[in-house]
Every structure is written in structure tokens, then in C-alpha cells.
Amino acid sequence: MPRRWLNPTAIAAGVLLLAVLVMAVVAPIVWSEKADAVDTDQILQGSSAEHWAGTDSLGRDIFARVLVATGLSVSLALAATAIGISVGIVLGTAPMLFGTSPAGVRAGRLVTAFVNILVAFPGLLLALFFAVVFGVGATGALLAIGFASAPSFARLVHTLVAGIAERDYIAAARIAGVGRVRLLVRHVLPNIAEPLVVNATMAAGGALLSFAGLSFLGLGVQIPSYDWGRMLGEGLGGIYVHPSAALAPGIAVIVAGLAFNLFGEALARAVGLRNPSARPHRTPVAPAVSTSDGAAVLAVEGLRVSYGAVTPVRGISFAVGRGESVGVVGESGSGKSLTALAVARLIEEPGHVSADRLEFQGEDLRQPKRAHRKLLGTSLAMVFQDPMTSLNPTQRIGRQLAEVAEQHQGLNRRSAWARAVDRLRAVRVPDPARRAKQLPHEFSGGMRQRAMIGMGLMGTPALVIADEPTTALDVTTQKSVLELLRELREREAVALLLISHDVTVVRQVCDRVLVMYAGRIVEELPAASLTTAARHPYTRALVAAVPDMDTPRDRPLATIAGRPADPAALPEGCAFAPRCPLADERCAREDPPMVAGVACWKAGAVIAPDLQKRSEAAS
Amino acid sequence: MSVLDFDRVTVTFGRHTVVRDVSLAVPEGAVVGLVGGSGCGKSTLARAAAGLVPLAGGRITVDGGSPRGRISMVFQDPYSSLDPRMRIGATLAEALPRRTPDRKSEVARLLDLVDLAPDRARMYPHQLSGGQRQRVAIARALAGDPDVIIADEITSALDVSIQGTVLNLIRELHRRMRLTVLFISHNLAVVRYVSDTIAVMQEGRIVEHGPADDVLSAPEHPYTRELLEAVTP
Structure with a gap:
């Protein structure tokens, strides 16, 4: 350049x-x-x-x-x-x-x-x-x-x-x-x-x-x-x-x-270093108009994340209720991780976040305030994909956990350490008193992820945001970490926002699923009806594309034709239209609004087998 | 008759034994799935077969002879398996046998095999999507007309929507060309979908090996049962 x-x-x-x-x-x-x-x-x-x-x-x-x-x-x-x-x-x-x-x-x-x-x-x-x-x-x-x-x-x-x-x-x-x-x-x-x-x-x-x-x-x-x-x-x-x-x-x-x-x-x-080229102009944030409804831990309306002229998250709205578990699925580039980062206020320059409403625990997060740091530090926990890079390799696990309590809850060294051990026990790390003294490399991948979750539980979180928490783990460990998340939700009444590209993972843990495509939520439905009652053709394709233990082996897998939408060059109408077997002229022309949990002109229409076939050949 | 044969293969890294005394036969025209957790030694076994890792013991043979030049491999990460400075055509041509008369049409044929347009030959890897790159990697693996193809976690770095197309391609190629494939993955559902027989590996050993249906419906080893439990909700 x-x-x-x-x-x-x-x-x-x-x-x-x-x-x-x-x-x-x-x-x-x-x-x-x-x-x-x-x-x-x-x-x-x-x-x-x-x-x-x-x-x-x-x-x-x-x-x-x-x-x-x-x-x-x-x-x-x-x-x-x-x-x-x-x-x-x-x-x-x-x-x-x-x-x-x-x-x-x-x-x-x-x-x-x-x-x-x-x-x-x-x-x-x-x-x-x-x-x-x-x-x-x-x-x-x-x-x-x-x-x-x-x-x-x-x-x-x-x-x-x-x-x-x-x-x-x-x-x-x-x-x-x-x-x-x-x-x-x-x-x-x-x-x-x-x-x-x-x-x-x-x-x-x-x-x-x-x-x-x-x-x-x-x-x-x-x-x-x-x-x-x-x-x-x-x-x-x-x-x-x-x-x-x-x-x-x-x-x-x-x-x-x-x-x-x-x-x-x-x-x-x-x-080597690529300088960020364009600085986005800061648009003034509109004053909060909504009344906070007490039931929601997190309420998001019209959330947008932009990098210069490109807007990977294009105005999404959702809420997470107290103790509820919500999954976000989509392909890479759908904006699901950016959504999580935006909620946790972790988007950095040159990224720019705007929203009509962004409330966590009833607190408006859009105004930058010092108080938010404490609120986010104690009430919001974030778990990332790679536990190896999210832990400091030179510090004992227990120390890293204790630091959180010292910082945000003002505990002294001794009681912070005691809390760290207790939290490691809560995330089912065996022999927590001994393990707390170990360094991250002495932990296996699954154990490190548990420690990360334990770090999130040092405060009294109301919401855990987990971004692909099991993608780097073995299937056997994956299951136990998911079970842990599920168990914590019930025991500690924590709400969970689970982001994953894997429909099966989301189905195992969540009550409700948001399906994202090209920076928009295209469908919102109960996790239980993902396989049976999905109405958006993208959701259905996503579910069908993943082989499970019952997939017939003599038939080709369903696939999604074409490439994921490029946020820099979105089509005029529905972003999924170019890949959709059902798309017609209207889909290409008009962007469908979210109606009754699905954003699609053809919601629920039957996908004929020959159309499915065509989409395979085209990929 | 078996094409690829591992006979009591042991691989060590320094003092660590990564693969212990593994015997495994991949019959001609079959897809053998190899599953196991990370660090169980399945990738090391693959690299040993491809001659990338020296053996500490045992023998690997293809048709009873040296495996040299008769095995090709498809890797996990389509972003690191293609030279970023080389056009797709050059990457494929490099893998062709020395005395290929018409290299250009051969490259076009390979691209066609994996459902890519012939004009992709002029492109660089960064101009392709992850799924397309993985197709190129599969085309390269087919270029040398190998007896055996080793596919090492070829879908784990891909989005689920693209994973399906790559799996379909492998199945289709297998059906059409009677390819012999050693298909390695940690994902039991994926392995089940493409394999005739399944071998389960744990801590450097093969703990169970048999026809896919038998292994999945009546697992004998506790580790296989554990793997199965993990994928059935």
C-alpha cells in the first residue's frame, strides 16, 4: 500500500x-x-x-x-x-x-x-x-x-x-x-x-x-x-x-x-508494522431513551462496530436475561466475536462502537466512565479461545486469580489467595490448594480454561461472555468445560453469552440462539428447535453442514454455496441472498427486516432438494 | 492387500516417546480414520509416514517397499501449507513428477478435479478463501499420483460451512479414483462420515481398530467410549 x-x-x-x-x-x-x-x-x-x-x-x-x-x-x-x-x-x-x-x-x-x-x-x-x-x-x-x-x-x-x-x-x-x-x-x-x-x-x-x-x-x-x-x-x-x-x-x-x-x-x-490508516470520526452518542428493564443483565439495541468505512457489526439488538444462557453462532467474519468485545468495551482504536442502547446491569456503558471499569471488572467475566495466551506464563495461577480480587474487591493478599483457591475448587480443578501454586504450563489445556473461567468467577459475575471457549480443546475436555459452564449457570445464577462457530456446542449449553450473518442477527430461536424449527435458510444450512453421529454416510453433506459475505462489499438487499437457494429478485433488492425472530423474505419456505443440490455444485 | 503398513512403529522426540509400537494397516482403496485427542501422537505418525520425522523403531512400508515418493499429505492449516510467494499453478506444477510432458494442462486437470476454475492457477494463495486453499492443497496431494494420501486434520481450521464441501470432495475423490486415505481428525463425527475403518489412538498407542460401524456401535476400549460419550449430548 x-x-x-x-x-x-x-x-x-x-x-x-x-x-x-x-x-x-x-x-x-x-x-x-x-x-x-x-x-x-x-x-x-x-x-x-x-x-x-x-x-x-x-x-x-x-x-x-x-x-x-x-x-x-x-x-x-x-x-x-x-x-x-x-x-x-x-x-x-x-x-x-x-x-x-x-x-x-x-x-x-x-x-x-x-x-x-x-x-x-x-x-x-x-x-x-x-x-x-x-x-x-x-x-x-x-x-x-x-x-x-x-x-x-x-x-x-x-x-x-x-x-x-x-x-x-x-x-x-x-x-x-x-x-x-x-x-x-x-x-x-x-x-x-x-x-x-x-x-x-x-x-x-x-x-x-x-x-x-x-x-x-x-x-x-x-x-x-x-x-x-x-x-x-x-x-x-x-x-x-x-x-x-x-x-x-x-x-x-x-x-x-x-x-x-x-x-x-x-x-x-x-x-512490518501496518499503521492504522483511517481514524473513524467519533459520532456523538444519543442520550439514553430507554427505561432499564430489571430482568435483563445485558440489553443491546442497534449496536454497530465499524473500522473506518467498513462496518462488520451492523446494528444488532438483543438482551440476555438474568441467569439466561444465550448462544451466538455464525461463520468467521459474521461479527460475532466483535459483538462480544464491544459489549465488554474491549474494542480499541481504530475500531469504533456505537449503539442506541448498551446497558449492563442497568448501567449505560456508552459513556466512558471510570466506574464502569469496576462494574465490568467484578460483574462481567470474559473467557477467550486460547487459554495459553490469556494467562501470564510466568505467574502462578493462584496469584493471577488473586490479583483480580485485590484489584476490584480490595481484598488483602491472604484472603484474595483464599478466594482464588475456593474459585479453583468451584471450577472443579482437583486439589486446588496445590494447583494454585503451579504455573500455567503445568496445567493442561482444559485445566487452563477452567482456571480462566475461575478467574472470571473471582468477583460475583452476572454475565460470562465466552468466545469460542472450547475450540482449542479436545472433544473429551470440551465436553467437561461445557458441562462446567452449564453447572455454574445453575449454581451461581450467572448469565452466559456463548459465542461459537459450532452449532453443536451452542445446542448443548444454551437456552436461546442468535444466528449472525454479515454483522446482523438473522434469526433468533430456542436452542432446542435449532434442528427442527429453524426458518432462515442460513440457519438451516449451518445446522445441516455439520456432520453428527447420525448423519447418513451415503449422502453428501449439505453445504453453503459461495463465500461468506465481505463486510466491505455487502449486496444491496439481503446479505445472504447471493448464497441462498431460495433467493429471488426481492431478496436481492430489499434487505429483510427482523420479523418474529427471523430476518428473511422466504422464512420457513421449503428448500427443494434440487435447489439444495444446486447450492452444492456452486461452492 | 494393504498399501500403507505401519509395523511396530516407534517415534521419539528426545526422551519423549510420542508413538509407541504402533501397527496399523491401511488397505488399498480404503479410508482409514484415525481419531484421538491432541498430543496423542496421531499427527506424528502421519509425519513419520511422509518421511518428515525419523523413526526410532519399526518400519513403514508402501506395497512392501519404501514409502518415499508414494505418500502425499494434506495439512491442517490452509494458510501455512501454501507458499505465499508462489502462484497456485507453480505450487501444483512443483508437485508433478519430473517428466510430466504438458504441465500446464496437467495443472488445469488437477484444479478441475477439486472443482476450481483453471484461471486460479495464476492467483496467489492470499486471493483464495480458506476452503479454496484447502482444495488447492488436496490438488497438490493428488499431483504426484500417490499411492496413499494422508489427510491430517484437514477440516479443523475451516468454518463448519466450508468443512462440508471439503469432506464431500474427499468422499467424491475417493469414490471416483479409489484413493487410499489415512484420515486423521479429533472430530469423531467427521471421521465417522468419511471412514471405512476407524483406529483410536491414545497416548501414542492404537487402542482400538475396526470397521467404523463396529467401533462406534460397540466400542471395546474405555477411551473410545469416552470419546463417543463426549459427542453424544
């Missing part, structure tokens, strides 16, 4: 780098003569109109020499970087090329260990060592700096390759009999090129500085050639008399070094 490039730093860096590179090519051709012209009448002059940066001990124009030296300085830096990156790629990919045979693995480890040792040495020390080995002079310095930068490149390549090598497409290519070298060239290198180029650009800046350093010390470029480092060294002797002789090459080094580094930074930002 070009707009990611358009920030002042990136533009300045690009222009600067381009100028340096053009100068490196052009200057030696244009100003060589002037730079080499010896004028014994003008020895060691200060700056003047004729010689901007003065003259050196042979009366040569220093400014011209600085410009001409750009060529040698920059090309040496680039060549050194090229050496570094080439050697780095060879060393970094060696472990992969050696293969997985025992001998290969051993050789690979040897190379890695060698690289690890080299990385531990400071770069300049290595460069000095190599400079002595390769002899004093430009070639020696080139090899020295090149090889000195190789270890860090090798390390980088090794890490990147290790990340790529685990991808399944590498395994697939290996199974297809693709050789290691081809694997490397075709699959690995193209996929690590971006970070490598970014690092190479910055390394070129570093190499430029190193060259200046070596030449300054007299280990680099030798007479009669000259680069910025040597000029700096020569000029330094008379810095009090003719400061410009040392300052001019010094400034050149800084400018060129900055150009490389800033450009590298800009590149890194362009390929």
Missing part, C-alpha cells in the same frame, strides 16, 4: 539516500579533475568563495574531494554489506541444507555454535582482527568489515529460516520430492527477503561508519586513494586551524549513514 510510505521521515530518508547514491555515481566523473588538481599556491587554506571547505596540504579543493570520495566510501560500504549478507546466508542456511540425517544435524549444530561464538565478539574487534589478517589496505578493510558483519546476518538468516522451515508448505514440498537447494531458493529465500533487505540497508549504514573508522585509523583506504575516513584522519591534525578540513568529511559520513539507517527504518515500518 503506497499510503504507508507517505510519511515525512520515509520521504526524507528516500530522497537523502537517492541523493547519496546519485552522488556516488556522478561525483567521481564530474569533479575528479578538480579534486586532484594540485595548487601549491593555495596550501592549507581556510574556506573561501573559491574553495568552500578550504584546501589540503597539496592545495586540493576539500569540498570536491569530499564529493568524489562519496563514490569509494559508498561502494566499499555496499560491497562489504554484500559480502556480509552472502556469507551470512551461506552460514545461516547451512543447518537446513545439511538436512535431517543424524550426521547432517550434527554438522548443522556445529555451524550454529560457530556462528553463536562469532556473534558474541564485538563487530569492530572482528574487523580489526580481519584487517590484520588480510593486510592493510582497501581490500583488506573490505573483507574485514564484510566478514565481521557476516555473523549477525547468519544469526538473522538462521532465525528467519527456522521460522519458515516449520511451515507446512515446506513439508509439502519436501514430500513432493523437492531437493534442499531448490527448497531454499524457491520457498525459503523469497519468504525471508523482506526482513533481510531491511537489515541489509541498515547494515550498509553501519559498514559506512566502520570503513570511516578503519580508514581514519590508517587501516583502510591507502594513498593515493581516499575516502571520508582517510580525509577525516588527515584533516584532524589541523582541526584547530582549519576545522572545515575535518568537518566536511565528517558531515558527509553522518549524512550518508543517516540516509541508510533512516531508509532502513522506513522500510521496516512499511513491510
Whole structure:
């Protein structure tokens, strides 16, 4: 995306780098003569109109020499970087090329260990060592700096390759009999090129500085050639008399070094971090008009979540009664998770939430208030899909639970811990007093999910929002976690909002089901009648698409034709119309309103078998 | 006659034994389902057959010979199993045997097999949906004309609505081409739908193996019963 490039730093860096590179090519051709012209009448002059940066001990124009030296300085830096990156790629990919045979693995480890040792040495020390080995002079310095930068490149390549090598497409290519070298060239290198180029650009800046350093010390470029480092060294002797002789090459080094580094930074930002581009404008929230009805824990009306111009949740309304269990089902991208996050006030910029009504426990959540934090912290519990990432891996389970009680209920350390143990017992963690002292990695997936639920129960929640709580779990564990949720609901009178793509999961736990499609609720019905009395064609297709233990094996599964709706390009009429076997002209033209629990012009119409068939072929 | 044969296979990672002494036969033209919880070793067994993991003991054979080049695999995550920098056509062509005369028409034939239009060959993976990517992965698995296809959790990363189309495709291909398939999944209902026989794996061992109907209607091992209880509400 070009707009990611358009920030002042990136533009300045690009222009600067381009100028340096053009100068490196052009200057030696244009100003060589002037730079080499010896004028014994003008020895060691200060700056003047004729010689901007003065003259050196042979009366040569220093400014011209600085410009001409750009060529040698920059090309040496680039060549050194090229050496570094080439050697780095060879060393970094060696472990992969050696293969997985025992001998290969051993050789690979040897190379890695060698690289690890080299990385531990400071770069300049290595460069000095190599400079002595390769002899004093430009070639020696080139090899020295090149090889000195190789270890860090090798390390980088090794890490990147290790990340790529685990991808399944590498395994697939290996199974297809693709050789290691081809694997490397075709699959690995193209996929690590971006970070490598970014690092190479910055390394070129570093190499430029190193060259200046070596030449300054007299280990680099030798007479009669000259680069910025040597000029700096020569000029330094008379810095009090003719400061410009040392300052001019010094400034050149800084400018060129900055150009490389800033450009590298800009590149890194362009390929890596994606800046949120459009900030949504905050629309003023309408004053609350509704009276809160005491029965509902959560009342939502006209909830919308938008990211810039895209609105993935398009005005949904529902309520969750005290102790009620409501399921939300839909495909990925239907907006079901965003709905949950919006209710818990967890949507962050650039996302924007608006609603005609958003009440939790009778409290209007739309106005940002500090008090909400406490209310949400104690009365609302959130359980996410992946319990591994939602727990801090370095802290004991009991501590993490206790922290909640300390924060929101003001309990002291000891009683908070006691409550944590009690809550772990409540979620059926065996031997809770001992388990509370363990770290998350000592818990199995199911146990971690229990601990997460237990964390939600540290307060006295009125509502638990569970977003795909069992998707990452085994079937056997899945069942026990669902049973736990069901049991807690009865015992603690907690309402539950369960979000899942799996109709069977929702059916097991919930009283009522909301079916979402393209950011809207398209049907609302009792969970018990999901399989028998669903009226929206989408709900029926969703139910039929999931094989269960009674699905006839001799017939193809029902499927939903086409792709899920793209929230950025919704059709004019019913969003499901393009995939619907029943859709006609009206469906394509007019968006159906929610009437008696279903938003469909054809609600309840019979889907003829041949239409079902057609939808299969089209997918 | 069995095509893919695991004979007392053991796989270890360091000091951990992940697959213990597993013997399993996948007969020609059959779909054998392999179910088990996460970490039971079912995926490791698959990777061992594909030559991605070395064996610590036992033997894996195809038709009595080396499995090398005769097994192909479809992976779980359609987002990580296709090279993002390579066009679909190139990905498929790479998996074709070396001396394929008309690669272009062969790629088109493969895409047609999995119900994708031939112009998809020019696209990159990110231009396809998850279900379409999984179809490409299946087409790639068919490219080398393998004796056995191993499908490792190929529907678990997909939406339920797309899962159905992929399962239908596998069944259809099996019927049409007499494919031999080792179908691995943690979802018993999915395995039941596509498999002729079902093997149940727990903690690195196969604890039960038999015709699908027998295993499901009269499970012998307690773990199989536990799995069955978990899916029947």
C-alpha cells in the first residue's frame, strides 16, 4: 500500500539516500579533475568563495574531494554489506541444507555454535582482527568489515529460516520430492527477503561508519586513494586551524549513514508494522431513551462496530436475561466475536462502537466512565479461545486469580489467595490448594480454561461472555468445560453469552440462539428447535453442514454455496441472498427486516432438494 | 492387500516417546480414520509416514517397499501449507513428477478435479478463501499420483460451512479414483462420515481398530467410549 510510505521521515530518508547514491555515481566523473588538481599556491587554506571547505596540504579543493570520495566510501560500504549478507546466508542456511540425517544435524549444530561464538565478539574487534589478517589496505578493510558483519546476518538468516522451515508448505514440498537447494531458493529465500533487505540497508549504514573508522585509523583506504575516513584522519591534525578540513568529511559520513539507517527504518515500518490508516470520526452518542428493564443483565439495541468505512457489526439488538444462557453462532467474519468485545468495551482504536442502547446491569456503558471499569471488572467475566495466551506464563495461577480480587474487591493478599483457591475448587480443578501454586504450563489445556473461567468467577459475575471457549480443546475436555459452564449457570445464577462457530456446542449449553450473518442477527430461536424449527435458510444450512453421529454416510453433506459475505462489499438487499437457494429478485433488492425472530423474505419456505443440490455444485 | 503398513512403529522426540509400537494397516482403496485427542501422537505418525520425522523403531512400508515418493499429505492449516510467494499453478506444477510432458494442462486437470476454475492457477494463495486453499492443497496431494494420501486434520481450521464441501470432495475423490486415505481428525463425527475403518489412538498407542460401524456401535476400549460419550449430548 503506497499510503504507508507517505510519511515525512520515509520521504526524507528516500530522497537523502537517492541523493547519496546519485552522488556516488556522478561525483567521481564530474569533479575528479578538480579534486586532484594540485595548487601549491593555495596550501592549507581556510574556506573561501573559491574553495568552500578550504584546501589540503597539496592545495586540493576539500569540498570536491569530499564529493568524489562519496563514490569509494559508498561502494566499499555496499560491497562489504554484500559480502556480509552472502556469507551470512551461506552460514545461516547451512543447518537446513545439511538436512535431517543424524550426521547432517550434527554438522548443522556445529555451524550454529560457530556462528553463536562469532556473534558474541564485538563487530569492530572482528574487523580489526580481519584487517590484520588480510593486510592493510582497501581490500583488506573490505573483507574485514564484510566478514565481521557476516555473523549477525547468519544469526538473522538462521532465525528467519527456522521460522519458515516449520511451515507446512515446506513439508509439502519436501514430500513432493523437492531437493534442499531448490527448497531454499524457491520457498525459503523469497519468504525471508523482506526482513533481510531491511537489515541489509541498515547494515550498509553501519559498514559506512566502520570503513570511516578503519580508514581514519590508517587501516583502510591507502594513498593515493581516499575516502571520508582517510580525509577525516588527515584533516584532524589541523582541526584547530582549519576545522572545515575535518568537518566536511565528517558531515558527509553522518549524512550518508543517516540516509541508510533512516531508509532502513522506513522500510521496516512499511513491510512490518501496518499503521492504522483511517481514524473513524467519533459520532456523538444519543442520550439514553430507554427505561432499564430489571430482568435483563445485558440489553443491546442497534449496536454497530465499524473500522473506518467498513462496518462488520451492523446494528444488532438483543438482551440476555438474568441467569439466561444465550448462544451466538455464525461463520468467521459474521461479527460475532466483535459483538462480544464491544459489549465488554474491549474494542480499541481504530475500531469504533456505537449503539442506541448498551446497558449492563442497568448501567449505560456508552459513556466512558471510570466506574464502569469496576462494574465490568467484578460483574462481567470474559473467557477467550486460547487459554495459553490469556494467562501470564510466568505467574502462578493462584496469584493471577488473586490479583483480580485485590484489584476490584480490595481484598488483602491472604484472603484474595483464599478466594482464588475456593474459585479453583468451584471450577472443579482437583486439589486446588496445590494447583494454585503451579504455573500455567503445568496445567493442561482444559485445566487452563477452567482456571480462566475461575478467574472470571473471582468477583460475583452476572454475565460470562465466552468466545469460542472450547475450540482449542479436545472433544473429551470440551465436553467437561461445557458441562462446567452449564453447572455454574445453575449454581451461581450467572448469565452466559456463548459465542461459537459450532452449532453443536451452542445446542448443548444454551437456552436461546442468535444466528449472525454479515454483522446482523438473522434469526433468533430456542436452542432446542435449532434442528427442527429453524426458518432462515442460513440457519438451516449451518445446522445441516455439520456432520453428527447420525448423519447418513451415503449422502453428501449439505453445504453453503459461495463465500461468506465481505463486510466491505455487502449486496444491496439481503446479505445472504447471493448464497441462498431460495433467493429471488426481492431478496436481492430489499434487505429483510427482523420479523418474529427471523430476518428473511422466504422464512420457513421449503428448500427443494434440487435447489439444495444446486447450492452444492456452486461452492 | 494393504498399501500403507505401519509395523511396530516407534517415534521419539528426545526422551519423549510420542508413538509407541504402533501397527496399523491401511488397505488399498480404503479410508482409514484415525481419531484421538491432541498430543496423542496421531499427527506424528502421519509425519513419520511422509518421511518428515525419523523413526526410532519399526518400519513403514508402501506395497512392501519404501514409502518415499508414494505418500502425499494434506495439512491442517490452509494458510501455512501454501507458499505465499508462489502462484497456485507453480505450487501444483512443483508437485508433478519430473517428466510430466504438458504441465500446464496437467495443472488445469488437477484444479478441475477439486472443482476450481483453471484461471486460479495464476492467483496467489492470499486471493483464495480458506476452503479454496484447502482444495488447492488436496490438488497438490493428488499431483504426484500417490499411492496413499494422508489427510491430517484437514477440516479443523475451516468454518463448519466450508468443512462440508471439503469432506464431500474427499468422499467424491475417493469414490471416483479409489484413493487410499489415512484420515486423521479429533472430530469423531467427521471421521465417522468419511471412514471405512476407524483406529483410536491414545497416548501414542492404537487402542482400538475396526470397521467404523463396529467401533462406534460397540466400542471395546474405555477411551473410545469416552470419546463417543463426549459427542453424544
